[in-house]
Amino acid sequence: MNRKVKMINWGGLIPSNISFDEMIRIAKRIEQSGFSSFWYPDEKFFRDCYVALTLVAKETSKIRLGPCVTDPFSHHPMQTSVSIGSLAEAAPNRVVLGIGAGGRGLREIGYQMEKPAVAIRESIEIIRKLLAGESVTYSGRTKSIDNLPLDFPTPYKIPIMIGTGHGPFIQRLAGEVADIVLLANLCSTEAIAKGLENVEKGAKKAGRSISSLELIARVDVSVNADRKKAxxxxxxxxxxxxxxxxxxxxxxxxxxxxxxxxxxxxxxxxxxxxxxxxxxxxxxxxxxxxxxxxxxxxIAGTPSEVALKIREISSSKIFTEITIAVVPQQGESLYQAYDDFIEKVMPLV
The missing domain is CATH 1.10.60 (Diphtheria Toxin Repressor; domain 2)
Structure with a gap:
């Protein structure tokens, strides 16, 4: 794998269980601190993803943003195209569509999440055509649409990111069809290497190099002077x-x-x-x-331990971004947790 990234770009993944006021404070703080991306989950029973991202779009000016991730089950590709196309109008040249197999809440409301790799592939094929202004007819194994276009133009080409989780099938699919690949919840160099191996297999299947993709490592981070508490x-x-x-x-x-x-x-x-x-x-x-x-x-530990682990992940120079989901400590707000990471960990990386 011939790829060398010169510096770390940071992304922040903000949970949807905090208030919009705190979310906006965090978005402004991480943008001012040089973060490249603001990601927000599309989960059931929590605050709406696209409402949240539109609020962030209006309160920030540079940071890119998008769902991390939406799913192919609870939203038809047309609905996803409408939502992401509208967000793109609110945030010129800053929006990414993140899609994955989905997580919490889907089974509880009756979705079986069958054939996730197929559902993601078919959704992306339809979404790309709709966002390109085409009238789409498609009949797949999980998705269909009959000669329908979006009734408004999207202002620019929206990159599509696949959040892979741990499954090899979706990792390979990401290498094959995504513009951006996000490897989630992997902090060991061995597991990361295996995930990247699967991504590379998918890229080769599509006749392209993994070096043509943007690669993001997404990690949960907990910082405390007491390692056990972290x-x-x-x-x-x-x-x-x-x-x-x-x-x-x-x-x-x-x-x-x-x-x-x-x-x-x-x-x-x-x-x-x-x-x-x-x-x-x-x-x-x-x-x-x-x-x-x-x-x-x-990644859980003291500031120096967390910084060391992040350096290990980034030392390969393969990832273009490290996206962190910071976990607050007992009695700490999420804003304080991000502030601590920015002040105590980032200078050590």
């Missing part, structure tokens, strides 16, 4: 990531040998809201997480 704070994120891929945990096989506690498996098997809420409390989730998972599925 790990505890990020534990619910790790459980959420494991649950979203369960029972497909084969990707953990590349990590150093460790045993998954039987109690953790029992928790991952339960999908009800009561269980999820209980283990969203670090006091309940932290004891379940083996040290190996703390080391490889998140």
């Amino acid at each position: 790990q505890s704070a990020v534990a619910p994120k790790i459980i959420s990531a494991l649950r979203s891929s369960y029972p497909g945990l084969e990707y953990l096989g590349i990590l150093p040998d460790f045993d998954i506690p039987s109690r953790l498996i029992q928790v991952l098997q339960k999908k009800d809201h009561k269980t999820k809420k209980f283990y969203s409390d670090p006091q309940n989730s932290a004891p379940l997480i083996p040290e190996t998972l703390y080391e490889n599925l998140a």
Whole structure:
């Protein structure tokens, strides 16, 4: 892989469970601090993704922004095209469409999330044509549309980013069809290398080089002078990531040998809201997480430890951006958590 990126660009992934006021404060802070991207999830039961991104677009001037990620199940490609095309008008030359398999909330409202790689591929094919101004007829395995265009023009070509998660099929698909590839929740060099290997296979299938793609590493980050407290704070994120891929945990096989506690498996098997809420409390989730998972599925520790881990990920000069989802510590606001990262970690990277 012949690719060398000269410097780190930063992205911020902001959760949709905070107020719009705090979200806008964070967006302004990270833009002023030189971040390249502001990403916002499209999750069910939380604040609306496109409302949030439009507010951020109007309160910022340079930072690029987009959903990270929307899904191909709860939105028809026409609906996604309308939303992202409208956002592009509100934020000239700054919008990216992030799409992936989807996560929390889909099964609870009746979506089975079948054939995710096929659904993503077919959605992208339709969306690209609609955004290009075409009247689209398409009949696929999961998506269809009959001779319909967008009824308004999009002002520029919108890049499409695939958030890959851990599955090899979507990693390969991203290499094949995406403009931007986001590798999510991978912090070990071995797991990252395997993910990039799959992306490269997809790129070769499409007759292009992986060096033609923008590659982003997305990591959960928890910073505390007490390493154990930093790990505890990020534990619910790790459980959420494991649950979203369960029972497909084969990707953990590349990590150093460790045993998954039987109690953790029992928790991952339960999908009800009561269980999820209980283990969203670090006091309940932290004891379940083996040290190996703390080391490889998140970056948690003191400022110097976090900076060192980020340097390890960026040292290959392959990624054009490191996107961080900062986890606040007990009693800390998310704005304070990002401010701490900017002041205490970034100068050390």
